Amino acid sequence: MEFNIELNNIKPFNIPIASIDNPKTIWNTQTELFQKNHYQIVASSGSGKSTFLKIINGTSFNYKGGVKVGNNLLNVNQPDELLKVRRSLIHTVFQGLKLFDKLSVWENLLLACDNKKDEELARKLIQKFSIHDKIDVAIHKISYGQKQRVAVIRALLGSFEWILLDEPFSHLDDKLSALILQDILEISKNKNAGLIITSLNLNARLSGFKSITI
């Protein structure tokens, strides 16, 4: 089953009207984001990138219009359905990362694991993203760049149909960013998952990614 995202005339209340009325932007349009594609949103700070991702993953309902993921219409009055969407359809790397400071790196990742296979993948990625020496260290004791890597690994664990990445490499060097992105692409490809990534770097257009204008 395809889990395309249907956007039905989304008009966020916290986005300037000029931007919403601009026909080039995704706002106030009938748009379908296909699961087989990868999307990139490149825009300046405060333009609504995070708002867009929050609307898609059902953490913000501060808008007019409707969002459908597959057959699931996101509805604030159906909290259990929203949790299911976040759990098994759309995984997100949040800008604030939303990791648990008092827990260790491994404990943070275990929260996203559904089975032993996920745990194996987590161990593999920890090694690959060079944070294996921090596995038992509490999150508040590691650097922001390391935290970003933990957040990316967590988003890649368990089953998902979409992965949303909100400026995931802001504190990483280009080499490590490229390496991590390669793994993200590989895992999402294996899972046939769609991908949306936001970035501040207006020059960093990723090849093969469709562009979304905010």
Added chain:
Amino acid sequence: MNKNKIIFKVLSSTTKNAHQYWIYFGSLIGLFCLSFAIQLYLDLSKNDNYSEFKKLKNHIIISKKVSTLNTLGNRISNFSESELSDISNLPGVQNVGKFYSNTFEVWGTLSVGKNSRKIGTELFFESVDDEFIDNLPKKWKWNKKDRIIPIILPADFLNLYNYTFAPSRNLKPISKATIKLATFNLYLRGSKGSRSYKGKIAGFSDRINSVIVPLDFLIQMNRELGGQQTNTTSPSKIIVNYSMGEFSHLFSFINKKKWQINNDKIVNEKFAAIAKLILGVLLIFGLLIVFISLGSSFLYLSLTLYKSKSIIESLFLIGINKKSIIGFYIQRLILTYTIIATLVLLGIYFTKLWLLSIFSDLGFLIPSGIHMLTVFFVLVLMILLVAVQHFKLKRIPVNLMSIFLLISLMINSSF
């Protein structure tokens, strides 16, 4: 590591707070007072002594003191009509009953033991209006044709027989039910003739310390055998029915007149009043503390949720289900309330052990142990509290912005 354990670990990092112990200590004290009041009430209402108190209440038997002059004059002082009128007019006095005595001789015989050994004694009869008799038997009315006379004995008589007379004569103790089955011979003799009847114990009185027969029977026998009318105007002993809480007027009148009353009943009444007062204070005090401390514990839960807001948000963002989060708080509540319930029940048990000796010194026996209803009350209350808090927890929304609003609402509704 189990995922729930991790969730519990991350949530418990925000629930460590010394204030909670004070709040739960308050709940413990309040619940103890409330449950102990219930336990005491159950003990007292179940207790035979207390049941007797309740029957005894509102009634007092008054007689005049026997002086040397009475002895020399060979007669006792009776109540005059004006005295009876004065008593009737006292505040709180509802009714005044007169005791009537026999004016003929009574002899009773009974066969007891394996060898049907006959024991006999001279007896006396008294009568009073039926409304003043406690435990009035169903078969109390007497007709002229009846050969069996129903008799009410003081409850203490049976105790005297069982604990004093029977052991001294190597006789078996007799229960109330057994003695009611037995009939004995009554021989009545007066200046105008004699009669034989059968007597049967119809009941036992806790209130009247005398041998009571139906009033109709006594009046008729006095007339037919004694040859004189029963003195209905100036009795030597009266029984007064008064309103609870207004005994002081009657008591001071009796003291003023230097009459005598059944003091033991007054002691009992005072004891019952004190017990009631303790119960009332415990109940009000317990309810007050329970309300305050439970309000505080609800507030504490709301504040804990508020402090954990960002963690709960993050858990919801990665799709952790509500049940796991609610489960953490409910598990803690169940653990806390289980400890409180256990301590409350232990407290009741040991306080009762302490009270048992005090009560028994006062001649008042209460059952040992904890009544099942008290345990039931404590458990139901605990379950109710957990259920209410569970209901509150279920209202946590998974949507980020709503969490703050809802928790604010919960804090406001906690009191």
